[in-house]
Amino acid sequence: MYDEVSEKELPSSEQLEDELVRVKYKQRYKKLLKTTFFSLLVVAAISVLIATLFLPVLEIYGNSMNPTLENGEIVVSIKTDDLNRGDICCFYYNNQILVKRVIGTAGDTIVIEKDGTVIVNDVLLDEPYINEKAEGESDIQYPYTVPENTVFVLGDNRETSVDSRNALIGCIDVEEIVGKIVFRVWPLSGFGGIN
Secondary structure (H helix, E strand, O other): OHHHHHHHHOOOHHHHHHHHHHHHHHHHHHHHHHHHHHHHHHHHHHHHHHHHHOOOEEEOOOOOOOOOOOOOOEEEEEOOOOOOOOOEEEEEEOOEEEEEEEEEEOOOEEEEOOOOOEEEOOEEOOOOOOOOOOOOOOOOOOOEEOOOOEEEEEOOOOOOOOOOOOOOOOOEEHHHEEEEEEEEEEOHHHOEEOO
8 A cells, every 4th residue: 555655646757857847947047037137237337337437318408509409308428528619518517517509619719799699719600500699698798718728608599598608607617518419319300410
């Protein structure tokens, strides 16, 4: 009688093989899951590092850069302090990041007339990126010479933008510059480079 009970409790070789396959599958699945998780974690960490150090991604708030950049758009910038006239830059101001267009660099002489016409180094500035000229809120004396290691910036929406025309912001120190905006990623209809 003991032999009958033992035979009934022992699994067949087929059951043992099935169980072995199941255990091996479970081990492979856990290993694959763990490897995938750590791979995704490393990719995420590298992405955050690159975005923070080299390619900051920003969301545009406000209307000071209309029509070039509009509220809610998402843009990518390149870390650099080598800016030229016409470049769009982002910079720190009062723990915020503002976005404006570079109009003058160190040593340039800026004049903004009452009708909003901008003259840089005695040359009328061609500004196809603005819809309307406006003097805006300006409390500095013209002609204005841009100090060393700074840039003079204006928003493309001259009527509403608070920028270097206002002594509160003034010229932007190159150390405060986060980067140059080069690419729009959202909305998809505007995906591409920015001029």
